[in-house]
Amino acid sequence: MTRVIRINGEPVEPAGDATIVETEPGVWSVLTGGMSCEARVEGDEIVIGEYRFRYEIDDPRQWKRSQGSGGAHGKISITAPMPGRIVRVLAAAGELVVAGQGIVVIEAMKMQNELKAPRDGRVTAIEVREDDRVNAGAILATIE
Amino acid sequence: MFPLFPSVLIANRGEIALRIIRTLREMGIRSVAVYSDADRAALHVRKADEAAHIGPAPSSESYLNIERILDAARHHKVTAIHPGYGFLSENARFAQACKDAGFIFIGPSPESIALMGSKTGARRVAKAGGAPIVPGTEEGLASSAEAAAFAREAGFPVMLKAVAGGGGKGMRRVDRESDLGSAFDSASSEAQRAFGDGRIYVEKLIENARHIEIQVLGDQHGNLVHLGERECSVQRRHQKVIEESPSPLVARMPGMRERMGEAALHAARAAGYFNAGTVEFLADNSGSFYFLEMNTRLQVEHPVTELVTGLDLVRLQIEIAAGARLPFTQEQIARRGAAIECRIYAEDPASNFFPSPGRIMQLAEPSGPGIRLDSGIYPGWTIPVDYDPMLAKLIAWSGTRDHAIDRMLRALGEYHIGGIKSNIPLFRTILNDSAFRAGDLDTGYLDRLLQNPATPSPPPPALAAIAALVASELNRKPAGATAGGFTSTSRWVAQGREDLLR
Numbered sequence: 001m002t003r004v005i006r007i008n009g010e011p012v013e014p015a016g017d018a019t020i021v022e023t024e025p026g027v028w029s030v031l032t033g034g035m036s037c038e039a040r041v042e043g044d045e046i047v048i049g050e051y052r053f054r055y056e057i058d059d060p061r062q063w064k065r066s067q068g069s070g071g072a073h074g075k076i077s078i079t080a081p082m083p084g085r086i087v088r089v090l091a092a093a094g095e096l097v098v099a100g101q102g103i104v105v106i107e108a109m110k111m112q113n114e115l116k117a118p119r120d121g122r123v124t125a126i127e128v129r130e131d132d133r134v135n136a137g138a139i140l141a142t143i144e
Numbered sequence: 145m146f147p148l149f150p151s152v153l154i155a156n157r158g159e160i161a162l163r164i165i166r167t168l169r170e171m172g173i174r175s176v177a178v179y180s181d182a183d184r185a186a187l188h189v190r191k192a193d194e195a196a197h198i199g200p201a202p203s204s205e206s207y208l209n210i211e212r213i214l215d216a217a218r219h220h221k222v223t224a225i226h227p228g229y230g231f232l233s234e235n236a237r238f239a240q241a242c243k244d245a246g247f248i249f250i251g252p253s254p255e256s257i258a259l260m261g262s263k264t265g266a267r268r269v270a271k272a273g274g275a276p277i278v279p280g281t282e283e284g285l286a287s288s289a290e291a292a293a294f295a296r297e298a299g300f301p302v303m304l305k306a307v308a309g310g311g312g313k314g315m316r317r318v319d320r321e322s323d324l325g326s327a328f329d330s331a332s333s334e335a336q337r338a339f340g341d342g343r344i345y346v347e348k349l350i351e352n353a354r355h356i357e358i359q360v361l362g363d364q365h366g367n368l369v370h371l372g373e374r375e376c377s378v379q380r381r382h383q384k385v386i387e388e389s390p391s392p393l394v395a396r397m398p399g400m401r402e403r404m405g406e407a408a409l410h411a412a413r414a415a416g417y418f419n420a421g422t423v424e425f426l427a428d429n430s431g432s433f434y435f436l437e438m439n440t441r442l443q444v445e446h447p448v449t450e451l452v453t454g455l456d457l458v459r460l461q462i463e464i465a466a467g468a469r470l471p472f473t474q475e476q477i478a479r480r481g482a483a484i485e486c487r488i489y490a491e492d493p494a495s496n497f498f499p500s501p502g503r504i505m506q507l508a509e510p511s512g513p514g515i516r517l518d519s520g521i522y523p524g525w526t527i528p529v530d531y532d533p534m535l536a537k538l539i540a541w542s543g544t545r546d547h548a549i550d551r552m553l554r555a556l557g558e559y560h561i562g563g564i565k566s567n568i569p570l571f572r573t574i575l576n577d578s579a580f581r582a583g584d585l586d587t588g589y590l591d592r593l594l595q596n597p598a599t600p601s602p603p604p605p606a607l608a609a610i611a612a613l614v615a616s617e618l619n620r621k622p623a624g625a626t627a628g629g630f631t632s633t634s635r636w637v638a639q640g641r642e643d644l645l646r
Contacts, residue, residue, distance in 0.1 A: 003619065005612045014613035015606070026506055026562070028614050035606070039614045040506060042562050046611040049557065050572060051603040053611035057619045081498045083529045109490070109499040109533040110313070110338070112330070 004058040075124070078115050078141045080134045084108030089130055091141070095123045103141050104128065117143055148466055149173055149223035152250070154192070155213050155238075156228030159520035159536055160444075161188035164226050167458040176220045178213060180206035182528035187520050194220050201530040207231045208340065210238050214245050224248035224465060226458075230532070233441040234261040234310060250465040252419045252440050260415045260438040264307050264345050270435040273414040275407045277435045278350055278426060284343030288328035291346040292321055301349040304328060306335035306342075310439060312382035313338040317349060350434065352586045353426035355379065356391050358408035359449045361460060362418040367470045370405035371449050372479055377585040378574060380497070385567075385590060386574060387445035388484040389452050392545065392583025397431045404433055411438060420446070420461050444487065444537065447516060451483035451541040482545040484552055488519075490533040492565035501529045505563030510555035514541045514548070527564065535566065545583070549575050573598070 004011050018032035028039045040047040045054050088105040091097055102114040103123070121143040128140050151174035154161045161177060165188065168175040177192035182201035189195045196216035199206035206212065208231055217225055225247050227233035233251070236258035242249040251257070260266040264283055271277050279298055284307045285291050295302045295318070304327055306314030314335030316327040328344060336342035354377045362368035375391030376384040394400045408423035415438070422443050427433040446457050464470070491497045507523040519536035521527070527535070538559065540552040553575050556568055574580050577593060 003616070005615050005619075007608045007611050007615070012608050012612040014616045015609035018610075018613055020613060020617055022617075024506075027508075028617065030610050030613060032610060032613070033606070037607070037610050039610060040560060040562060041614065041618065042505065046614050047560070047562075048603075048607050048611060050569065051607055053603065053608060055611060055615040055618075057615060059619060081495070082501055084499075108529050109501060109531065111499055111533070112334070113496070113498060 006056040006058065007053050009054070009056075074144050076118055076121070076143050077139045078103055078117070078143065080106060080136055080138045080140055081113075081115075082106075082108045083135050084133070086128045086130055086132045086134060086140070087112055089126055089128065090114075091117075091123050091126065093123050093126050097121060097123055097143065103143075106134070106140075115140065119143070149248070149462070151176060151193075151220065151222045152224045152226055152462070153178065153196075153213070153217045153220060153222040153247075154188070154226050154228060155207070155232055156226075156230070157183055157186060157188055157207060157520075157531065158534070159518045160228040160230075160442075162191055162520055163518050164228065164458055165191050167456055167462070170456075171459060171462065173462070174222075176216070176222050178207070178216050180530070182530050185525060187522055187525070196220055201528065203231065203531065204340075210235075210241050213238075214241060214247070217242075217245070217247055222247065224250050224462075226250040226461070227441065229441050229444055230310070234308075234439070236261060248465050250419070250461050252415075252417055252421060256415045256417050257440045260411075260417070260421070261440050262307055263305060263309055263437050266411075266415075266438045267435070269414045270411045270438075273410045275411055275435040276433070278347045280347030281345045284345050285328075288325045291318075291328055291344070292324050294346050295321065295324065298348045301351070303347045303349045304331045304344050305347060306331065306339060307345055308339035308341035308343065309335060309437075310339075312379075312384075314342075314344065315382045350426050350428075352588060353428055353434075354391070354393055354586050355384075355424065355436075356394060356404065356427045356433065357422050357424040357443075358404050359443070359446070359457075360408050360412045360417065360421050360423060361457070361464075361470065362412060362421075363464050363470045364418050364467060365469050368409055368412055368417065369470060369472070369474045369477060370408050371453050371455070371477060372401055373404060374443075374445055374448050375585065376445065377587050378580070378590050379587050380590050380594075384445065384487065386484065386486055386571070387448050388482065388545070388548075389448045390479070390482060390545075392585065393427060393429065393431075395545075395583075400431050400433075407433070407435065411435060419464050420457050444534075445485050447518060447537060447539045448483045448485050451516065451539060452479050452481060453477060454480070481541055481543045482548045483539060483541045484545075484548050485537055485539045486552065486556070486571045487534055487567075488536040488538060488559075488561075489567045490527050490535055490564050491567055493567050493570040495565070497567070499529075499533045500565035501527045501533070502564040503527075504561060506560060507562070508558065508560040510538065510558035512555070512558075514551050515539070515555045516541070521561070535561070546581070549581065 015032045023029045026041045030037045084106045087107045090102040097117045099119045101117045124142045124144045126141045153176040165175045175192045177195040178198045179189045198212040232238040236254045239249045240254040301319045304316045314331045316331045318327045332342040359371040374389045376387045378386040422439040424436040425433040490500045503526045516539040542548040
């Protein structure tokens with residue numbers, strides 16, 4: 001069994017005939033085929049110049065990276081993309097909504113942002129009230 | 145030589161506080177920073193000579209709290225207070241309170257702020273001075289019904305604006321009457337939160353206009369000059385994104401700089417203005433322009449003017465506040481080359497520009513010929529969610545606009561802020577856009593550009609192979625050392641480990 005490295009979901013053979021040095025924490029200098037390149041590691045992404053590469057490694061010797069389970073059959077959660085304060089709730093539980101309809105308005109860093117329904121459906125729950133403070137990732141509403 | 149101040153308190157935070165600290169240090173003046181609970185570890189606190197805690201994170205209880213700031217000024221025995229931009233910088237009550245408490249306010253008089261800081265008051269002054277103004281109401285409105293009455297007469301679209309406004313807060317474009325009520329309410333509540341004043345007025349929207357502003361500078365002896373224009377037409381949500389000088393339009397219109405400069409000086413003179421200020425205009429491609437408003441403070445984009453004139457506006461502000469005369473006449477002001485500024489925000493252009501607070505895990509900052517970076521961040525710092533998401537301003541200067549744009553693109557390539565999302569990719573898109581390079585701009589330019597995003601070119605396979613190589617190296621490292629950033633890096637990555645895995 002060998003490792004398979006996936007870049008943006010596709011298996012990719014690592015560059016050969018290369019020298020690689022971690023010059024600063026998370027910053028790698030790569031020399032290959034006469035080219036000098038700097039790569040920066042950010043979470044599950046590798047940034048080279050203006051390109052971002054998501055990487056995964058299928059390694060039989062290690063735990064498989066758990067896949068996100070969001071958006072499973074029928075039910076979709078609207079989560080806070082950042083910590084902030086709820087300034088307005090625009091939909092009620094039980095309401096039928098269409099894709100793109102505003103559900104809640106969150107304020108963070110002095111900006112108000114309307115979070116919209118990702119698709120048509122029925123609001124099954126609104127988890128927040130106006131003036132609530134929420135953390136990034138908090139579930140604000142669910143749509144079925 | 146006039147007596148300078150032994151010490152100055154900076155009633156602000158972030159990059160502008162640092163910008164002011166740097167000039168104070170050059171002048172041998174002691175700097176006193178203020179900070180909220182959220183900013184104990186902020187860079188401006190680290191770099192100041194002294195620092196005072198002024199309250200909890202919400203700005204209403206700290207950076208907008210006049211009493212707390214004056215207490216800090218008394219405790220640190222400062223002579224003068226610099227308000228920066230935003231927060232209390234255009235608050236006449238604050239300027240007056242500084243004066244009453246015996247501190248010199250580094251800015252215009254409270255009377256000038258009250259007159260020009262109120263957008264409606266400034267319109268009346270400009271109109272009286274004979275400057276063309278955009279049609280609109282002369283006063284704040286009691287209700288959205290009054291806005292509707294104006295809009296029916298003048299025709300949609302209209303622009304709702306905060307009387308106390310600035311920085312795009314409390315502004316809404318309204319295209320039809322049915323949207324007026326909710327737009328009025330949300331603009332008013334946004335203005336209330338941002339400025340402590342929810343009053344709203346309405347203007348006819350001038351479509352396809354360019355935003356061009358004139359920097360003015362006056363001393364307390366009646367001398368007043370202008371330092372030329374900045375064009376700020378690249379905007380999103382009424383927030384400036386890129387500013388530059390010269391304006392591509394003004395540069396090709398003979399005499400336009402002089403005419404706008406004169407109009408700006410008339411408005412400033414009518415307000416008895418001294419210190420640094422900016423008169424904003426809307427202009428069209430025929431060279432006509434309309435007075436928009438006056439900002440009675442240092443602008444975010446002041447470095448653009450500094451680079452093309454060679455002046456230090458903060459130093460001049462301090463000297464003027466200390467009673468000095470302007471050290472030059474209008475004729476002695478020389479302009480050279482072109483400068484352009486990008487406002488670097490913690491927001492994700494790929495995801496509807498959502499704010500992206502969080503911890504800065506990596507930071508590589510650009511430098512080299514013609515590059516200036518006014519920044520307020522450092523690696524390891526967590527960006528608080530309580531304030532504006534502007535992190536830094538990157539400014540490029542060169543002999544021509546084309547070279548300055550190339551230089552900016554080069555600097556953006558050197559700039560990396562890891563751990564959060566920033567709007568750096570947006571600037572690559574704009575600076576490579578042919579309309580931008582041709583100087584073909586108006587305030588709707590950026591919205592149009594974003595509506596038709598170019599399909600991103602697929603990454604070269606060679607780079608994907610390099611990414612795979614890096615991923616493979618990461619996989620060889622012991623678990624827990626792969627995150628990038630602050631984990632300690634072990635260079636003794638076991639050579640044999642890979643063999644075991646193959």
